[in-house]
Amino acid sequence: MRVVIARCSVDYEGRLQAHLPLATRLLMVKADGSVLVHSDGGSYKPLNWMSPPCAMAEVAPTPDELEEGVVACWVVQHAKSEDRLRVRLHEVLHDSSHDLGVDPGLVKDGVEAQLQTLLAEHITTLGDGYTLMRREYMTAIGPVDIMCRDADGRTVAVELKRRGDIDGVEQLTRYLELLNRDPHLAPVAGVFAAQQIKPQARVLAQDRGIRCVTLDYEALKGMDDAGARLF
Amino acid sequence: MRVVIARCSVDYEGRLQAHLPLATRLLMVKADGSVLVHSDGGSYKPLNWMSPPCAMAEVAPTPDELEEGVVACWVVQHAKSEDRLRVRLHEVLHDSSHDLGVDPGLVKDGVEAQLQTLLAEHITTLGDGYTLMRREYMTAIGPVDIMCRDADGRTVAVELKRRGDIDGVEQLTRYLELLNRDPHLAPVAGVFAAQQIKPQARVLAQDRGIRCVTLDYEALKGMDDAGARLF
DNA sequence: TGATACATCTCGCTC
DNA sequence: GAGCGAGGTGTATCA
Numbered sequence: 001m002r003v004v005i006a007r008c009s010v011d012y013e014g015r016l017q018a019h020l021p022l023a024t025r026l027l028m029v030k031a032d033g034s035v036l037v038h039s040d041g042g043s044y045k046p047l048n049w050m051s052p053p054c055a056m057a058e059v060a061p062t063p064d065e066l067e068e069g070v071v072a073c074w075v076v077q078h079a080k081s082e083d084r085l086r087v088r089l090h091e092v093l094h095d096s097s098h099d100l101g102v103d104p105g106l107v108k109d110g111v112e113a114q115l116q117t118l119l120a121e122h123i124t125t126l127g128d129g130y131t132l133m134r135r136e137y138m139t140a141i142g143p144v145d146i147m148c149r150d151a152d153g154r155t156v157a158v159e160l161k162r163r164g165d166i167d168g169v170e171q172l173t174r175y176l177e178l179l180n181r182d183p184h185l186a187p188v189a190g191v192f193a194a195q196q197i198k199p200q201a202r203v204l205a206q207d208r209g210i211r212c213v214t215l216d217y218e219a220l221k222g223m224d225d226a227g228a229r230l231f
Numbered sequence: 232m233r234v235v236i237a238r239c240s241v242d243y244e245g246r247l248q249a250h251l252p253l254a255t256r257l258l259m260v261k262a263d264g265s266v267l268v269h270s271d272g273g274s275y276k277p278l279n280w281m282s283p284p285c286a287m288a289e290v291a292p293t294p295d296e297l298e299e300g301v302v303a304c305w306v307v308q309h310a311k312s313e314d315r316l317r318v319r320l321h322e323v324l325h326d327s328s329h330d331l332g333v334d335p336g337l338v339k340d341g342v343e344a345q346l347q348t349l350l351a352e353h354i355t356t357l358g359d360g361y362t363l364m365r366r367e368y369m370t371a372i373g374p375v376d377i378m379c380r381d382a383d384g385r386t387v388a389v390e391l392k393r394r395g396d397i398d399g400v401e402q403l404t405r406y407l408e409l410l411n412r413d414p415h416l417a418p419v420a421g422v423f424a425a426q427q428i429k430p431q432a433r434v435l436a437q438d439r440g441i442r443c444v445t446l447d448y449e450a451l452k453g454m455d456d457a458g459a460r461l462f
Numbered sequence: 463t464g465a466t467a468c469a470t471c472t473c474g475c476t477c
Numbered sequence: 478g479a480g481c482g483a484g485g486t487g488t489a490t491c492a
Binding site: 017046099108 | 247251254261283325329
Binding site for chain 4: 280282374430
């Protein structure tokens with residue numbers, strides 16, 4: 001990993017064209033040749049970058065560039081596309097390299113997956129008498145998050161989201177269309193379950209006869225802990 | 232901007248929990264207090280991070296941590312949520328600070344906006360006799376990218392995408408449903424135009440009577456340049 | 463401020 | 478490799 005602080009201008013050409021005027025920035029050159037251009041603010045996203053696989057070459061500045069004060073020019077070319085990043089360095093304030101080794105990687109725990117696990121374990125949250133059929137019920141157009149049956153044995157498809165958006169309702173609608181063509185399953189009802197459901201999504205869901213359920217993550221986790229303590 | 236290279240372990244707790252085992256990494260502390268943890272590979276996304284607004288505090292290691300070899304502990308707390316990042320430094324290999332100043336920001340050129348401009352200027356790409364009504368035609372559920380009329384004067388709503396996905400077809404379908412309720416406009420036909428249209432999106436569009444048009448960005452740009460030279 | 467659509471999205475999984 | 482869905486998505490725009 002090479003870290004350079006420099007006054008530089010940057011040009012990207014590829015899926016779009018982008019230009020960064022002359023300013024002081026941090027340049028990160030990773031072991032795989034990828035390059036990140038960071039400013040002193042914003043988010044985790046660099047101002048500009050080149051993803052691997054790519055190669056970084058330091059080329060001599062042209063006479064014009066030399067006249068403008070360019071002391072070095074980096075050309076970062078993507079290996080599989082025409083994407084190219086050009087960094088013109090006007091002044092190098094810091095330049096150091098470090099051997100980081102291979103990273104053991106991130107251990108993640110709990111996202112939609114955990115919500116799904118919790119809801120599957122406490123499926124009666126959706127209504128008394130509900131029973132779980134299975135999670136990740138595969139269909140031709142993708143997996144339904146949870147399939148279950150209501151107290152009367154009717155099939156219910158559940159789409160689960162952390163934030164209930166209009167897209168989620170569309171997704172569930174597509175599943176329901178498909179599932180209701182299957183005579184073994186039909187009629188299949190739909191439940192849109194999320195920690196938070198946007199008003200527009202709620203309106204669309206109700207318009208399509210889909211029930212909305214707001215999930216309380218903490219309460220579900222509490223039930224889970226209570227259950228764990230009991231047994 | 233502070234740049235630290237250190238052997239460290241990292242724990243994130245917030246919307247999910249994540250843990251990074253002890254390894255050598257680059258730590259970036261930006262002027263707004265945000266922190267990025269980068270390894271020597273991957274993409275532009277850090278292994279872990281804290282977005283602004285947040286505050287970084289260096290706290291004394293606990294006796295347990297001291298025993299494990301922790302020399303410093305950073306606690307980065309998000310200002311508006313319970314998100315917290317904890318970095319335990321075991322060995323600092325580099326530590327430097329730099330004044331970068333405010334970045335003038337990125338100048339972008341050419342995305343969906345440019346496609347829309349080009350297509351609007353050369354609306355006959357969609358068919359002989361087509362005429363432009365207007366771009367960004369506002370409706371209650373959002374703007375239709377392009378509204379135009381075909382050779383017979385029938386209204387045509389155009390949804391434009393760089394990559395034509397199933398979502399885009401759904402979006403256009405919603406617009407068409409709404410527009411066709413307006414007696415001044417109905418019947419309104421739909422055109423789904425994109426540089427690349429996914430097979431599933433194409434199937435769905437055809438199933439709904441929506442015409443698909445693949446756009447050649449370079450050709451459109453070429454027509455534009457030719458036009459510019461003529462006048 | 464909230465909602466919506468876009469992104470050089472990235473990432474991980476399945477087929 | 479293509480398709481699909483999730484993301485601690487982030488970011489800009491517009492009501």
